[in-house]
Amino acid sequence: DSGVTQTPKHLITATGQRVTLRCSPRSGDLSVYWYQQSLDQGLQFLIHYYNGEERAKGNILERFSAQQFPDLHSELNLSSLELGDSALYFCASSETRAFFGQGTRLTVV
Amino acid sequence: EDQVTQSPEALRLQEGESSSLNCSYTVSGLRGLFWYRQDPGKGPEFLFTLYSAGEEKEKERLKATLTKKESFLHITAPKPEDSATYLCATVSQDSGYALNFGKGTSLLVTP
Numbered sequence: 001d002s003g004v005t006q007t008p009k010h011l012i013t014a015t016g017q018r019v020t021l022r023c024s025p026r027s028g029d030l031s032v033y034w035y036q037q038s039l040d041q042g043l044q045f046l047i048h049y050y051n052g053e054e055r056a057k058g059n060i061l062e063r064f065s066a067q068q069f070p071d072l073h074s075e076l077n078l079s080s081l082e083l084g085d086s087a088l089y090f091c092a093s094s095e096t097r098a099f100f101g102q103g104t105r106l107t108v109v
Numbered sequence: 110e111d112q113v114t115q116s117p118e119a120l121r122l123q124e125g126e127s128s129s130l131n132c133s134y135t136v137s138g139l140r141g142l143f144w145y146r147q148d149p150g151k152g153p154e155f156l157f158t159l160y161s162a163g164e165e166k167e168k169e170r171l172k173a174t175l176t177k178k179e180s181f182l183h184i185t186a187p188k189p190e191d192s193a194t195y196l197c198a199t200v201s202q203d204s205g206y207a208l209n210f211g212k213g214t215s216l217l218v219t220p
Contacts, residue, residue: 002152002154004152031206033206033207033208035208042210042211042212042213043153043196043198043208043210044210045207045208045209048205048206048207055205056204056205056207058207088150090152090153092152092208095205095206096141096158096206097155097158098143098153098155098206098208099155100145100152100153100154101152102151102152103150103151103152105150
């Protein structure tokens with residue numbers, strides 16, 4: 001158990017819809033990193049938050065956004081969903097040794 | 110642009126048959142190179158961090174090494190439970206600690 005909690009584990013939704021994925025980092029970790037894993041692209045960095053502030057952006061689409069709340073949990077919002085957004089979404093916490101959650105499998109139909 | 114390339118894409122070994130996985134990288138200012146293990150449907154699990162050329166780390170049947178251009182993950186006398194996808198990732202000096210992953214090597218160890 002990494003100590004990073006992600007909910008929900010599975011999500012099935014229709015194209016055009018909006019979903020929210022949630023992540024709670026390990027106790028004491030101030031950072032949350034979001035990653036997307038698809039079969040063709042592999043694991044790709046989306047965005048990094050540290051203590052409530054956005055620190056870095058990777059290959060994140062404009063339709064996607066994230067925030068980190070005062071209790072340090074983070075939410076990744078995906079809107080206007082397309083079939084190609086179907087993927088595993090992971091969050092990770094800590095810096096020098098990233099601990100990953102178990103992921104949310106998003107299926108867009 | 111920073112790049113991480115892993116080879117082979119897939120590897121099948123007999124139990125006890127040692128081998129190596131390769132990770133070639135180009136990065137502007139390496140902060141660290143990471144190895145992770147990922148089981149199907151699970152999150153990546155941390156194995157090693159290497160920081161400078163010549164560094165080696167070991168854990169059970171796994172040994173990771175680093176040069177200025179590549180890293181190797183040596184698997185000695187593997188067991189079926191070592192079957193997984195092994196991911197290599199770099200962190201550059203100017204990317205915070207965001208991991209740049211290769212596409213992984215899928216390892217299958219048969220009894």
